[in-house]
Amino acid sequence: MLEDLEEERKKVNKEKEWSETLIELAPNIIVGLGEKSKIILFNKFAEKLTGYKAEEVLGKRWIEIFIPSAQKEELYKVWSRIVRDKSIEYQYINPIITKKGEERLIAWQNTAITENGEFKMVLSMGVDVTEKEKAQQVLNERVRVAQAQYSISKALDKYSDNIDDILSKVVNLLPEACRYPRHASALIVYNSHVVKSRNFRRSKWRHSVNVAVRGKKVGKIEIFYNKKIPFTLAEKSLLKTVAREIGTFKQRVVAGELEKKAAEETQEALQKTKQALEELKAIDEMKTEFVAIASHQLRTPLTSIIWYLETLSSGELGKLNKSQKEYMDLAHHGGIRLANLLDDLLNVSQLETGRMKIESVSVDLKQLIKKLIQEVKPLATKRKCKIIFKTTGTGPFKLMIDRALYREVAQNILSNAISYSPRGKGRVLVTLKKHKKEWQLIVKDNGFGISASEQKRVFEKFYRAKNAMKAKPGGTGLGLYIAKLIIETAGGKIWLDSQENRGTTVYVSLPASGMKRHAGEQHYFK
Numbered sequence: 001m002l003e004d005l006e007e008e009r010k011k012v013n014k015e016k017e018w019s020e021t022l023i024e025l026a027p028n029i030i031v032g033l034g035e036k037s038k039i040i041l042f043n044k045f046a047e048k049l050t051g052y053k054a055e056e057v058l059g060k061r062w063i064e065i066f067i068p069s070a071q072k073e074e075l076y077k078v079w080s081r082i083v084r085d086k087s088i089e090y091q092y093i094n095p096i097i098t099k100k101g102e103e104r105l106i107a108w109q110n111t112a113i114t115e116n117g118e119f120k121m122v123l124s125m126g127v128d129v130t131e132k133e134k135a136q137q138v139l140n141e142r143v144r145v146a147q148a149q150y151s152i153s154k155a156l157d158k159y160s161d162n163i164d165d166i167l168s169k170v171v172n173l174l175p176e177a178c179r180y181p182r183h184a185s186a187l188i189v190y191n192s193h194v195v196k197s198r199n200f201r202r203s204k205w206r207h208s209v210n211v212a213v214r215g216k217k218v219g220k221i222e223i224f225y226n227k228k229i230p231f232t233l234a235e236k237s238l239l240k241t242v243a244r245e246i247g248t249f250k251q252r253v254v255a256g257e258l259e260k261k262a263a264e265e266t267q268e269a270l271q272k273t274k275q276a277l278e279e280l281k282a283i284d285e286m287k288t289e290f291v292a293i294a295s296h297q298l299r300t301p302l303t304s305i306i307w308y309l310e311t312l313s314s315g316e317l318g319k320l321n322k323s324q325k326e327y328m329d330l331a332h333h334g335g336i337r338l339a340n341l342l343d344d345l346l347n348v349s350q351l352e353t354g355r356m357k358i359e360s361v362s363v364d365l366k367q368l369i370k371k372l373i374q375e376v377k378p379l380a381t382k383r384k385c386k387i388i389f390k391t392t393g394t395g396p397f398k399l400m401i402d403r404a405l406y407r408e409v410a411q412n413i414l415s416n417a418i419s420y421s422p423r424g425k426g427r428v429l430v431t432l433k434k435h436k437k438e439w440q441l442i443v444k445d446n447g448f449g450i451s452a453s454e455q456k457r458v459f460e461k462f463y464r465a466k467n468a469m470k471a472k473p474g475g476t477g478l479g480l481y482i483a484k485l486i487i488e489t490a491g492g493k494i495w496l497d498s499q500e501n502r503g504t505t506v507y508v509s510l511p512a513s514g515m516k517r518h519a520g521e522q523h524y525f526k
Contacts, residue, residue, distance in 0.1 A: 029106065029126035037062040037079050040121060049128060051099030066096040068103065083119045087112050087469060091462045093129065105130045109462075115330065139276040141179060141234055146269030148177030152242055153262035167195040170242065174223060177238050183226050190219040190246060200224075207231045209239040211247045218247065358402045358490055358518035365406075365439070366397035369432055372407065376414055385418050385426030393434030400514025405486050409494075410441060412479040413506045417445035419472050420504070437512055444505040450498040458496070459484045483508075490515035 029049060032041030039062050042054040050066070057065055063075045071094070093107045106126040113120045155169035167188050175184035175197055186197040190211060203224045211219040221243050223235065313320070313328040320328060373387055380387050391397065417428045426446065433440040450458060454465045462477040487494045491511055498504040 029124075029128075031062070031124050031126070033062050033122045033124070034120070035083075037075075039065075041123070046126075049098070049104065050096070068095055068097055071095075082112060082122060085470075086114050086117075086119050093133075104128055105133050135276070139273065141232070143269060143273050144177055146265055146272075148173055148238065149241060150262050150266045150269070153245065153265075163190065163193060164195070167193055167246075170246065171195045171197045174221070174238075174242065178223065178225075178235055179232060180225065180229060183229065185224050185226070187222045187224070188219065188246070189221075193219075201226050203227075205229060207236060207239060209236075209243045211243045213247050221246070356489065356518065358405060358515055360400040360402055360515045360517050362398050363401050363403050363406070364396065364398050365401070365432055365441075366391055366395070368403070368407065369410065369430060369441070372410055372414065373430065376411070376418060379415065380418050380426075380428075383418060383421065383426055384424045385421050385428060387414075387418075387428045387430065389430045389432075391432045391434070397432065397434060399439055399510065399512075401510070402490070402515055405490070406515065409483040409486055409508060410443075412483050413441075413443045413508070416479065417443050417447070417504070417506070420447040420468060421445045422447065435512070439510050439512065441508040442505060444503065446503040449500040449502050449504055450496075451500055455496065455498055459494070489518060 027045060029046040030041065030043040031039060031046055034040045039057050039060055042052075042057055047053055052065070063072055063079065067075050091107070091109055093105060095103045095105050097103055105128070107129045108124050108126045110122055110124045112122055151173050152170050155166060155173065167190060171186045171188045174186035175181050178184040185200045187200065187202075188195050188211075201224060203226050205225040205228055206222050208220055208222045210217050211221060221239055223231070223239060225231075313325065369389060373389055377387075379385075414428070414430065418426065421428060429442075429444045431440075431442040431444075433442065448467050450465050450467075457463045458465060459480050460477075461481045463481075464477040484494050487508060487510070492515070493509045494507065496504055496506045
């Protein structure tokens with residue numbers, strides 16, 4: 001028996017060493033932060049990016065070493081909330097300072113780890129997005145300038161017979177082309193005409209360009225910032241272009257040059273935008289593929305670890321005392337949660353890349369929903385939540401669907417409705433509507449609802465509403481995102497209506513023909 005236990009211990013240690021090697025060799029920053037943000041894990045990639053060796057930073061506070069001075073106070077407040085609430089926002093972006101003093105922008109994915117209800121550490125994986133963010137800023141500025149030039153050219157063309165209308169239109173378009181439109185205003189002087197942009201404010205921080213007709217100065221164009229902001233080459237170039245167009249607009253309108261130039265500039269801007277978007281899409285696809293590969297590689301050893309833990313916890317290899325049993329059960333539960341998260345990430349990767357198989361068969365939806373309600377009854381009983389189920393339309397209620405995928409969508413929505421309804425006063429109404437052209441599943445609760453500003457984001461990957469994070473800290477923010485991908489891939493629609501403190505209603509609609517078949521790989525939904 002002792003030999004068997006020793007053999008199992010060696011296997012577990014081997015799996016642990018493999019996991020530690022994977023962390024060390026990962027092509028991303030992986031850090032672990034304990035009490036007071038003290039660093040307890042710092043992998044090789046983190047050393048490479050920051051310039052610090054692990055021995056230089058282990059045991060020291062992350063906030064003091066890596067966070068810019070202006071943000072340290074706010075980060076300490078955030079850290080206090082993490083320890084108090086035992087949860088952390090899953091994704092965010094913030095800057096860090098390297099050993100050489102360089103500032104890098106990092107996109108983090110975080111997990112708060114607890115034991116017996118007590119905070120233990122935050123495990124974070126980071127990706128350096130500094131260059132991507134810089135490229136995005138440059139792209140946004142180019143697009144904005146191109147759009148402003150196009151709009152100004154259209155204004156000159158549309159109001160070519162009225163100089164006051166032209167100048168009024170152009171002067172209000174100029175601030176919109178600046179990097180900081182809220183801080184910008186403009187002035188145009190053209191012969192006897194003087195026009196100012198809305199909320200005009202003269203200041204010492206300005207850039208001016210003369211307007212000339214056939215070499216003779218007839219006015220000027222000025223852009224003002226209400227605080228010290230340097231003007232970019234793009235902004236200066238825009239002012240020169242506008243000055244030239246205003247000085248010659250009559251000749252260009254007559255000759256038809258305005259329309260041609262606007263079309264060329266717009267086409268060039270669209271081409272640059274398309275190219276930049278394709279580059280960003282390629283980066284996103286690489287990230288999705290990395291997540292899929294990493295999740296798949298982690299899933300095999302994790303399955304072995306869970307099996308070992310189950311065997312040890314069962315007592316088959318030797319009786320455990322109460323404390324040992326509790327720790328084994330805690331580790332096993334954590335393993336199951338991690339396995340479920342890996343399955344979700346693999347499913348998301350398949351759905352995002354169009355590789356998931358949808359195999360529809362005839363299913364009695366009424367019976368499927370009834371069975372699902374029975375499965376979530378323990379959760380409803382625990383929260384003292386009442387579930388009501390009804391149907392509209394005449395039977396039979398058979399529809400061509402992929403049972404596992406539809407069940408995943410319905411279970412997620414129903415579980416959310418129960419979890420976010422008031423304990424002891426919860427009421428969830430489930431309605432199955434059958435129409436000639438479409439079938440609808442409607443789940444209505446009387447929970448705390450979702451604010452109007454957050455409703456448009458609840459179907460985004462990893463996003464969770466603030467009140468949902470407080471009510472259920474352990475969520476991943478993948479449930480509704482997966483549901484949306486499944487339903488839309490199958491040719492359906494999903495949306496919601498919600499009012500704060502009044503409740504939420506989620507609608508899932510499929511065509512009467514059922515879920516659209518899709519060839520691909522077998523999914524991981526059960």
